[in-house]
Amino acid sequence: xxxxxxxxxxxxxxxxxxxxxxxxxxxxxxxxxxxxxxxxxxxxxxxxxxxxxxxxxxxxxxxxxxxxxxxxxxxxxxxxxxxxxxxxxxxxxxxxxxxxxxxxxxxxxxxxxxxxxxxxxxxxxxxxxxxxxxxxxxxxxxxxxxxxxxxxxxxxxxxxxxxxxxxxxxxxxxxxxxxxxxxxxxxxxxxxxxxxxxxxxxxxxxxxxxxxxxxxxxxxxxxxxxxxxxxxxxxxxxxxxxxxxxxxxxxxxxxxxxxxxxxxxxxxxxxxxxxxxxxxxxxxxxxxxxxxxxxxxxxxxxxxxxxxxxxxxxxxxxxxxxxxxxxxxxxxxxxxxxxxxxxxxxxxxxxxxxxxxxxxxxxxxxxxxxxxxxxxxxxxxxxxxxxxxxxxxxxxxxxxxxx
Amino acid sequence: xxxxxxxxxxxxxxxxxxxxxxxxxxxxxxxxxxxxxxxxxxxxxxxxxxxxxxxxxxxxxxxxxxxxxxxxxxxxxxxxxxxxxxxxxxxxxxxxxxxxxxxxxxxxxxxxxxxxxxxxxxxxxxxxxxxxxxxxxxxxxxxxxxxxx
Numbered sequence: 001x002x003x004x005x006x007x008x009x010x011x012x013x014x015x016x017x018x019x020x021x022x023x024x025x026x027x028x029x030x031x032x033x034x035x036x037x038x039x040x041x042x043x044x045x046x047x048x049x050x051x052x053x054x055x056x057x058x059x060x061x062x063x064x065x066x067x068x069x070x071x072x073x074x075x076x077x078x079x080x081x082x083x084x085x086x087x088x089x090x091x092x093x094x095x096x097x098x099x100x101x102x103x104x105x106x107x108x109x110x111x112x113x114x115x116x117x118x119x120x121x122x123x124x125x126x127x128x129x130x131x132x133x134x135x136x137x138x139x140x141x142x143x144x145x146x147x148x149x150x151x152x153x154x155x156x157x158x159x160x161x162x163x164x165x166x167x168x169x170x171x172x173x174x175x176x177x178x179x180x181x182x183x184x185x186x187x188x189x190x191x192x193x194x195x196x197x198x199x200x201x202x203x204x205x206x207x208x209x210x211x212x213x214x215x216x217x218x219x220x221x222x223x224x225x226x227x228x229x230x231x232x233x234x235x236x237x238x239x240x241x242x243x244x245x246x247x248x249x250x251x252x253x254x255x256x257x258x259x260x261x262x263x264x265x266x267x268x269x270x271x272x273x274x275x276x277x278x279x280x281x282x283x284x285x286x287x288x289x290x291x292x293x294x295x296x297x298x299x300x301x302x303x304x305x306x307x308x309x310x311x312x313x314x315x316x317x318x319x320x321x322x323x324x325x326x327x328x329x330x331x332x333x334x335x336x337x338x339x340x341x342x343x344x345x346x347x348x349x350x351x352x353x354x355x356x357x358x359x360x361x362x363x364x365x366x367x368x369x370x371x372x373x374x375x376x377x378x379x380x381x382x383x384x385x386x387x388x389x390x391x392x393x394x395x396x397x398x399x400x401x402x403x
Numbered sequence: 404x405x406x407x408x409x410x411x412x413x414x415x416x417x418x419x420x421x422x423x424x425x426x427x428x429x430x431x432x433x434x435x436x437x438x439x440x441x442x443x444x445x446x447x448x449x450x451x452x453x454x455x456x457x458x459x460x461x462x463x464x465x466x467x468x469x470x471x472x473x474x475x476x477x478x479x480x481x482x483x484x485x486x487x488x489x490x491x492x493x494x495x496x497x498x499x500x501x502x503x504x505x506x507x508x509x510x511x512x513x514x515x516x517x518x519x520x521x522x523x524x525x526x527x528x529x530x531x532x533x534x535x536x537x538x539x540x541x542x543x544x545x546x547x548x549x550x551x552x
Contacts, residue, residue: 336473338448346413355449368449368471397417
């Protein structure tokens, strides 16, 4: 029973945490790794000549190698540590985008994207006078590949999309998207991996995209650490995103030269402790096995789908459960998702209610908000029982009226 | 204290009066010739509220609200429109301050008869995540009053 590995869940036996798409709980091994770093290795990496700083540097380096291995990146210097997915995507837009997109070029995103993979590109397009184009979706909430194909042309410079939708769970066909884009454009492919890296095996080297961003806190790691993986030849060509300490080679009075990868993109004191914590998290996930993580979530998802679909007035968004990752997004008649979430809170059930930072998608679904339950390694059938009981309670309090 | 809310707190939040205003909102719609018209959004949840106000001198002579939202934001808007109709800007300002206090859990506010039916929203104070919902209509009214001034 994995729940026993998570101190917060152990301390709150009645808690049913179904909001892992927002952030995951942390296993004891991750908390221990953080503490151990601060108790045995804490110094500023890459700075001191003394042994302790060397140890901090080594811990930070090993963390990068371990996480790169987990995500199928042979060249671990191409994994840049960031605060999370948002910063990784902003790095690509702010560095590659500003250097390479010009007036009249085109940038493509999808209606499924999280604001973090939508707004940076929208802002870039406005600043550069580029066309900002949105790929529409099929009726069951998948990227419409025909529509995408129609958008692509020689002026397309960027195609940004998510591997998995945080709002409705759609798993996007990365290989097919990549094939289309390579066939018709010279665009870079930028993949938001915030909801895929935590939930099934991902190998960057065979994924077929140029950039992949992820967040540590959604995959059992600490908050404030994540990464951007990019192809070496592109990262080397790109100008720095932020400047300052650690990212320089030499600072002249009138100009500065840049450090090598990955340091060029990691200005300032690195987040070494959290990198070490994230390395412990991927070690934990590997010990379970990402295939087992996936099958566990699949089983929970199909059980939850069956039971929720049987509730009169409950509508589930997105493709069938076999084509979704661990996210179940729903509405219940005219009961507002925030009210559902508050009533579920009364039953100890934590879900997310709102637009899920995906307002373009909400408009297309013609809803203001949805309620979203998301599953992870520590969830089991009892969480689904509590979810169903809470939804029935919401219906009782509100006296269900079809929307 | 463990996370999660007690059934009693949930019951206190979703009182009959709140559900009634949610199901049958008062003063919902639009005015033909408003003196002030505002639309504000709750960035947290995407809920929107539109508010149209007609003035007679210094007083609110009529007002209507529109938009979609949760039971708390809709009930709060509905009750607010009933309460402030016919009141002066100064009276409204003072009621608004009391209502904010009520949301912050100031117990004296719960006994203020000027708040009328709005006192049914006192349970919101126990749900910090929902206070914004209850204040949305009041923020719209504040903007409408400022627009006129």
